[in-house]
Amino acid sequence: MRVLGVDPGLTRCGIGVVDGAPGRPLRMVAVGVVRTPAEETVDRRLVRIEEGVEAWLDEHRPEAVAVERVFAQHNVRTVMGTAQASAVAMLCAARRGLPVALHTPSEVKAAVTGSGRADKAQVGAMVTRILRLDAPPKPADAADALALAVCHIWRGAGNGRLAAAVAAHGRTAPRLPPGTRR
DSSP: OEEEEEEOOSSEEEEEEEEOOTTSOOEEEEEEEEEOOTTSOHHHHHHHHHHHHHHHHHHHOOSEEEEEOOOOOSOHHHHHHHHHHHHHHHHHHHHTTOOEEEEOHHHHHHHHHSOTTOOHHHHHHHHHHHTTOSSOOSSHHHHHHHHHHHHHHHHHHHHHHHHHHHHHTTOSSOOOOTTOOO
16 A cells, blocks of 8 residues: 655645555655745645645655644644645545544544654654664654655554454444343
């Protein structure tokens, strides 16, 4: 499976492509960052991100796109820019009919390091190790994008099998007797 990971940001949008399957060695295909100048208007910056994501989709032809789920921060301006960049990536994938998965930062950290509280250096070190790279990808946004792709390959396959099994049984969750709590 080939996954495009997107670490959304208005100034730096990390992008990484990983090939692989659960239980097999993963391989980095490409990694980079789409940058936009802070002095440009938000609408122009979003167009630049869209053009960058589209170029990566054209060049690398992923089978799925994994995007970091936006989480609440104290800085509303940062959250807004991140959410807007995230929406652009999801829109680009949806236009092509590609499945989009959202993964929280702690889910990604836990998948690649074993701890949902890992710092950026730990994530970079584990991405380097998992993908057998010579050095951690720079900047951290690029390493985070690869971590998203790795997380999706490792977790997405299990989630996909679970969803298929549930769909095969024609229901969304096991039915419990009335009055029973979950």
